[in-house]
Amino acid sequence: xxYLHAPDDLPRLPHLEPDQFWFILRAxxxxxxxxxxxxxxxxxxAEEEPNPGYDPMEWAQVSAKLQFAKFFxxxxxxxxxxxxxxxxxxxxxxxxxxxxxx
Numbered sequence: 001x002x003y004l005h006a007p008d009d010l011p012r013l014p015h016l017e018p019d020q021f022w023f024i025l026r027a028x029x030x031x032x033x034x035x036x037x038x039x040x041x042x043x044x045x046a047e048e049e050p051n052p053g054y055d056p057m058e059w060a061q062v063s064a065k066l067q068f069a070k071f072f073x074x075x076x077x078x079x080x081x082x083x084x085x086x087x088x089x090x091x092x093x094x095x096x097x098x099x100x101x102x
Contacts, residue, residue, distance in 0.1 A: 013074040013075075013094060013097050013101070014097075014101045015072060015073055015074075016071060016101060017072075018071070018072070020100040020101060021069075021072040021100065024096045024097065024100035027099075030088075033085070033086055034066075034082055034085070034086060037082065037085040037086070038059065038062055038063055040054075041053060041054065041055050041058050041062060042054070042056055042059035058081075061078065062078050062081070062082075066078075074094070074097050079093075
């Protein structure tokens with residue numbers, strides 16, 4: 001995974017501690033949807049209907065980041081993937097991020 005933009009090219013949003021990150025997910029009602037997205041990455045689906053989102057290597061990276069991160073970066077590829085999976089606009093996630101950092 002590589003960063004979406006060079007760090008100097010973005011307005012800086014603070015890193016979130018794990019409790020802040022999980023707070024914004026829970027407060028916005030997005031926690032279960034995020035966990036479902038992560039689980040889906042590691043589900044090959046049935047033989048007659050394979051899962052197009054199946055990616056065990058991405059699952060390994062994403063699940064490890066969610067479980068063991070010391071902080072979360074707004075511009076991290078996992079965060080961007082989660083944003084897309086949750087159907088949030090960049091502006092919506094930025095607002096949640098700022099609220100969580102509050």
